[in-house]
Amino acid sequence: MGTRTIMHVDMDAFFVACEVRRDPSLVGKAVIVGGSPDGRGVVCSASYEARRFGVRSAMPSSQAKRLCPEAIFLCGHMEDYVETSRRLRALFEEATPVVEMASLDEAYLDLTGTERLWGSPRAVAERLRDRIRETEGLPASFGVGTTKTIAKIASDWKKPQGLVIVEPGREAEFLAPMPLRRLPGIGPKTHERLAGWGLKVIGDLAALGPERLAQVFGEGGRDLWARAVGQDTGRVTPSRERKSIGREMTFDTDVDDMETALAELSRLAEDVASRLRAKGFSAQHLTLKLRHSDFKTLTRASTFPTPTNLETDLFSTARELLGRHWTRRVRLRLLGLSCSGLVEDVPQLDLLEGPHRERQAHLASAIDAIRKRHGAEAIRRGSSAPPKTSTALPPWETGGQEPDPH
Numbered sequence: 001m002g003t004r005t006i007m008h009v010d011m012d013a014f015f016v017a018c019e020v021r022r023d024p025s026l027v028g029k030a031v032i033v034g035g036s037p038d039g040r041g042v043v044c045s046a047s048y049e050a051r052r053f054g055v056r057s058a059m060p061s062s063q064a065k066r067l068c069p070e071a072i073f074l075c076g077h078m079e080d081y082v083e084t085s086r087r088l089r090a091l092f093e094e095a096t097p098v099v100e101m102a103s104l105d106e107a108y109l110d111l112t113g114t115e116r117l118w119g120s121p122r123a124v125a126e127r128l129r130d131r132i133r134e135t136e137g138l139p140a141s142f143g144v145g146t147t148k149t150i151a152k153i154a155s156d157w158k159k160p161q162g163l164v165i166v167e168p169g170r171e172a173e174f175l176a177p178m179p180l181r182r183l184p185g186i187g188p189k190t191h192e193r194l195a196g197w198g199l200k201v202i203g204d205l206a207a208l209g210p211e212r213l214a215q216v217f218g219e220g221g222r223d224l225w226a227r228a229v230g231q232d233t234g235r236v237t238p239s240r241e242r243k244s245i246g247r248e249m250t251f252d253t254d255v256d257d258m259e260t261a262l263a264e265l266s267r268l269a270e271d272v273a274s275r276l277r278a279k280g281f282s283a284q285h286l287t288l289k290l291r292h293s294d295f296k297t298l299t300r301a302s303t304f305p306t307p308t309n310l311e312t313d314l315f316s317t318a319r320e321l322l323g324r325h326w327t328r329r330v331r332l333r334l335l336g337l338s339c340s341g342l343v344e345d346v347p348q349l350d351l352l353e354g355p356h357r358e359r360q361a362h363l364a365s366a367i368d369a370i371r372k373r374h375g376a377e378a379i380r381r382g383s384s385a386p387p388k389t390s391t392a393l394p395p396w397e398t399g400g401q402e403p404d405p406h
C-alpha cells in the first residue's frame with residue numbers, strides 16, 4: 001500500500017460557533033451550549049472564552065457554571081447543526097469523494113492521488129478553510145498526515161483555526177513529544193495505568209514496543225503501538241448519508257401516569273438501541289416526541305456526552321426529557337423516540353475503560369442475540385415489563401427477574 005494523504009477537518013467549537021452566527025452579540029463571550037446548569041445536563045460545546053475558565057465538553061453544566069459564572073448557557077439548535085453539517089459534507093466532497101463524517105463537525109478526507117488535480121494538501125486545506133468561512137461563516141482546523149490518527153492529532157494541535165501538516169516519514173517524530181492523552185483510545189483509566197508506569201508522552205509508549213504492549217493489553221496492544229508510531233491502517237470509509245433511527249407508538253388509551261409512560265419509553269429505548277447496534281451505529285442525539293390527547297405535539301432533543309447505542313443511555317436521557325417537558329396536565333396519546341447524528345460504531349479502543357460500560361455493552365449484545373432467536377418480545381429488562389393492564393406475558397418473559405445490570 002502506497003503512502004496515503006489523509007486530512008482531518010474539525011470545526012472549532014462547532015455548536016457555539018453556529019450560535020454566534022445566529023446572534024453576533026455573543027462574539028467574544030463565554031458561551032456554553034448544553035444542559036441547564038440548574039439541572040443534571042452536561043456541556044456539549046464551550047466557546048474558547050469559556051474554556052479559559054476550565055470548562056470542557058461532557059462536564060456537568062452545574063460545574064461549568066461554578067467555574068465560569070458569567071457564562072451564557074444556551075440549549076442550542078440541533079436542526080441548524082445537522083443542516084450545517086450536511087452542507088459542510090458537500091463542501092468536503094468537492095475535494096474528494098472519499099469523505100467520512102466522524103461526527104457532525106468532524107470529517108476525514110482521503111486526498112490520496114488528488115494532488116495533480118487540486119494541488120498540495122496545504123492548498124486544499126486553505127481553499128476549504130476559505131470556502132467554509134465564506135459560505136458558512138464558521139472557523140475550522142485542519143490536520144494532514146499519512147494516517148487517520150496523525151491527521152486527527154494534527155488538526156487538534158493548533159486549534160482554533162489551525163493547519164498542521166505532518167510530512168510522510170515524520171510521524172513518529174511528530175507524535176513522540178505529545179502527551180499520552182492525545183492518542184485516541186487512551187481514556188482516563190488507561191492513562192492512569194500508563195502514568196503509573198512512569199509513561200508521560202507518546203514516545204514513551206512507542207519505546208515499549210508492540211510485543212510488550214500485547215502482553216499487557218492483548219491484541220489491542222499492538223494497535224495501540226501502531227497508533228503511537230503513526231502506522232495505524234484505519235481506512236477512510238465514506239459514510240452513507242443517514243438521518244435517524246426511531247420509533248413511536250400510540251397508546252391504546254391515553255395515559256396520565258408517569259409509570260406507564262416510562263415503561264413504554266423503556267421499550268422504545270430498547271427497540272431503538274437494538275436497531276442502532278444491528279446497523280453498527282452509535283447516536284449523538286436523541287429526540288423525544290410527545291403528543292397530548294388534544295393533539296398538541298412537542299419534540300425535544302438532547303445530546304449525549306459521547307455517541308452511544310446503549311438503551312440505558314437512551315432511556316435515562318429520554319426519561320429526563322419526559323420529566324422536564326410533560327408538564328401540561330393533559331394525557332399523553334403518543335410517545336416517540338429517535339436517534340440522530342449517527343456515526344459508525346468504532347470498537348472501543350480504550351481497553352481498560354469503564355468495566356461498567358463494557359458490561360452494559362455485553363448485556364446489550366446478549367439481549368440482541370436472544371431477540372434474534374425468539375423475536376423482539378422474547379426478553380425485556382425489568383424496567384420495561386409491560387404495564388399490568390396489557391395482555392399476558394409470553395412464557396419466556398423474564399421481566400423483573402433479570403439480574404440488575406448495575
Ligand SMILES: [Mg+2]
Nearest residue numbers: 010011013105
Ligand atoms: Mg470540533
